[in-house]
Amino acid sequence: MNDMTLNTDTAPAYKPAGRQWAARYSLVLILAAMIAVFSVLRPDFAAGGNFEKILLSASISAIMFLGVTWVIAAGEIDISFMEVAALSDMIVAGLVHAGYGWPLAACLGVVAGLAVGAVNGFLVGFARLPALITTLATGGFARSMAAVIGAGSSLEIGSTGFVGRFIEVRFGFIPAVTVLAVILYAIAWFAQERLVFGHYLYAAEQNRSAIVEAGIPARRLIFTLYVISAFAASIAGVLLTANLASGQPRIGSSFFIDGLTAVLLGGMVIKFGQPNVLGTFVAVLLLAVLVSGTALLGWPDWQRDIIKGVLLLAGVVIVVRGRRRSGRELVGEH
Amino acid sequence: MSRSVVLRLAAFLALLAIIAITFGSLSHQYLSRNNISAIFRHMSADGLAGLGLTFVIVVRRFDLSFPGVASLGAMTTGWLIAAGHALLPSIVGGIAAGVVFGVVNGVSIAIFRLPDIVTTIAIGSATYGLSYIYSNGATISDNFMDSGILDINDRQIAHLDAPIFFMLVLYVIATVVMHRSRFGRSFYATGENPRSAAFSGVNTRGYVVAAFVLTSALSVWAGILHCAEAGQADPSAGDGFLTPAFASVYLGAALFGTASVPATFAGTLLISAMLNGFTLLSVPYYYADAIVAVVLIVAIGVFDPRLVEAFGRGLRSGRVAGTRA
Numbered sequence: 001m002n003d004m005t006l007n008t009d010t011a012p013a014y015k016p017a018g019r020q021w022a023a024r025y026s027l028v029l030i031l032a033a034m035i036a037v038f039s040v041l042r043p044d045f046a047a048g049g050n051f052e053k054i055l056l057s058a059s060i061s062a063i064m065f066l067g068v069t070w071v072i073a074a075g076e077i078d079i080s081f082m083e084v085a086a087l088s089d090m091i092v093a094g095l096v097h098a099g100y101g102w103p104l105a106a107c108l109g110v111v112a113g114l115a116v117g118a119v120n121g122f123l124v125g126f127a128r129l130p131a132l133i134t135t136l137a138t139g140g141f142a143r144s145m146a147a148v149i150g151a152g153s154s155l156e157i158g159s160t161g162f163v164g165r166f167i168e169v170r171f172g173f174i175p176a177v178t179v180l181a182v183i184l185y186a187i188a189w190f191a192q193e194r195l196v197f198g199h200y201l202y203a204a205e206q207n208r209s210a211i212v213e214a215g216i217p218a219r220r221l222i223f224t225l226y227v228i229s230a231f232a233a234s235i236a237g238v239l240l241t242a243n244l245a246s247g248q249p250r251i252g253s254s255f256f257i258d259g260l261t262a263v264l265l266g267g268m269v270i271k272f273g274q275p276n277v278l279g280t281f282v283a284v285l286l287l288a289v290l291v292s293g294t295a296l297l298g299w300p301d302w303q304r305d306i307i308k309g310v311l312l313l314a315g316v317v318i319v320v321r322g323r324r325r326s327g328r329e330l331v332g333e334h
Numbered sequence: 335m336s337r338s339v340v341l342r343l344a345a346f347l348a349l350l351a352i353i354a355i356t357f358g359s360l361s362h363q364y365l366s367r368n369n370i371s372a373i374f375r376h377m378s379a380d381g382l383a384g385l386g387l388t389f390v391i392v393v394r395r396f397d398l399s400f401p402g403v404a405s406l407g408a409m410t411t412g413w414l415i416a417a418g419h420a421l422l423p424s425i426v427g428g429i430a431a432g433v434v435f436g437v438v439n440g441v442s443i444a445i446f447r448l449p450d451i452v453t454t455i456a457i458g459s460a461t462y463g464l465s466y467i468y469s470n471g472a473t474i475s476d477n478f479m480d481s482g483i484l485d486i487n488d489r490q491i492a493h494l495d496a497p498i499f500f501m502l503v504l505y506v507i508a509t510v511v512m513h514r515s516r517f518g519r520s521f522y523a524t525g526e527n528p529r530s531a532a533f534s535g536v537n538t539r540g541y542v543v544a545a546f547v548l549t550s551a552l553s554v555w556a557g558i559l560h561c562a563e564a565g566q567a568d569p570s571a572g573d574g575f576l577t578p579a580f581a582s583v584y585l586g587a588a589l590f591g592t593a594s595v596p597a598t599f600a601g602t603l604l605i606s607a608m609l610n611g612f613t614l615l616s617v618p619y620y621y622a623d624a625i626v627a628v629v630l631i632v633a634i635g636v637f638d639p640r641l642v643e644a645f646g647r648g649l650r651s652g653r654v655a656g657t658r659a
Contacts, residue, residue, distance in 0.1 A: 130634065133630065133634050134631065137581075137626075141623065151620075260455055300470060302462075310456070312459065316449060
């Protein structure tokens, strides 16, 4: 079923031929083409203010999906990330609403996220429970707790604190959040490509029993990946609270399809057929451009749901075909 | 009936009794005729989504698209009724719309061997979007009064509320089909050992497609029941189906050792009885997700063969009852 080669396509000496180069960067080219088309159709799309909005929303999403990328790359799945973000969002809103300061609220929001991540990591990594069902349940639990904080409704907050001031900061038209996202992704890219952690990560997907036999602590690795996933999601949750100046218990569902679409479409970029952080970043930008452009063209939300579904399916087909060629299979494939 | 089945049945009845006694002592309404009927009514929608999912779980696949498919099917039925069609063709039309996407799921996964989780998430998103196509997301209730769809919810058949009657009939049919026919056993063969099933002449791909089609059709029916109860069709018809359906299949499988139609019935009954009890005690609705989540985690913890083995060793010195599911 799986082959033993580790990351042959990340070897530094690898030089892709022209066609492969086009395939590797096709998503970047599609992104550029979409920006061009929307700019022609709607001149206000290319205005600085709109780019700023696209970058801000894309950066928050990108931070939320950073860790999920690795969970899926390692051959597991996490469908609780968006509810973790919603839980952190509501914890921060609840504490600020109750009069606590932002630093404490933000810390506890992230701690709650880490706790869910640790539960996911323990149940999937150590107890070896099925990842989909486990994260379905923990996500449901987090969603429920988020709703409990506001007794089922959203919570308005008076001050957005230091996180609000951070979100307001701009370098030209580039939001500081985008800079934060780029820094986090740069660190993640380094860890994924240059540290032994990254090799273990992809090895875990390719041949789980082989890495166990090689003495790699696979269980601890899976545990860590779920904790990172929840950590990234809860940071995004804290940013969302400040950005919306309120806590929204049902905010999670709107990020679910986007997150998985971004990770799987992102698998097309650079490392053909393998989810990776650079790819996720490009795919998040692509989705944000799509949402903004089609909204300016007056398309309703539901048409975007259909497009996202089709894009996700297209991403899966491409990733699976890429993997079949190299003899690997994707999570959940039989 | 083997000894282990008797033990498992006893365990299920004991759990049911614990739930009944606990909530019955906290609220005297709990065991009233009306409330028991309310529990079964709750089951008749959620329980049917779980029944469909059972087939997919038995062939060892996952389906996350059925809430979206249920919404699309329910909206299709609502739209057909609003356009003046009779009740039966409208229901058939709604189920047909769902079946189309069941086939898409099944073919993508069984024939093109796409990964089930992500494929069904994508189809779920697309079908949810498509459910807005008829009315741009507005609820549909034209002709609902005269069409007879409300009777599905309100009528009595054989001294039972109609939704409960239909649920019981569907469960009985599913039990016979799944556990008393060659067709049904082939689902298990496909799930447990697809290679030897294929060598024995089972069209394993066909059974995977059939499982996804059954899930879609049954979840659309559940969505239609939801509309009949609400008196209108709206795109949120399938929203609450996902976690309870998984929880009922896995809780049932945990109790009876493997996923099966009667096991799912037992799982749904326990969950509905519990959620109803909490509602009676005026626990707010938003705790329901957390309750179902805890049940689901406990269920998969027990369902997990290694844990069953570990507990089995602890309790019965080495003997492990039940088959690996």
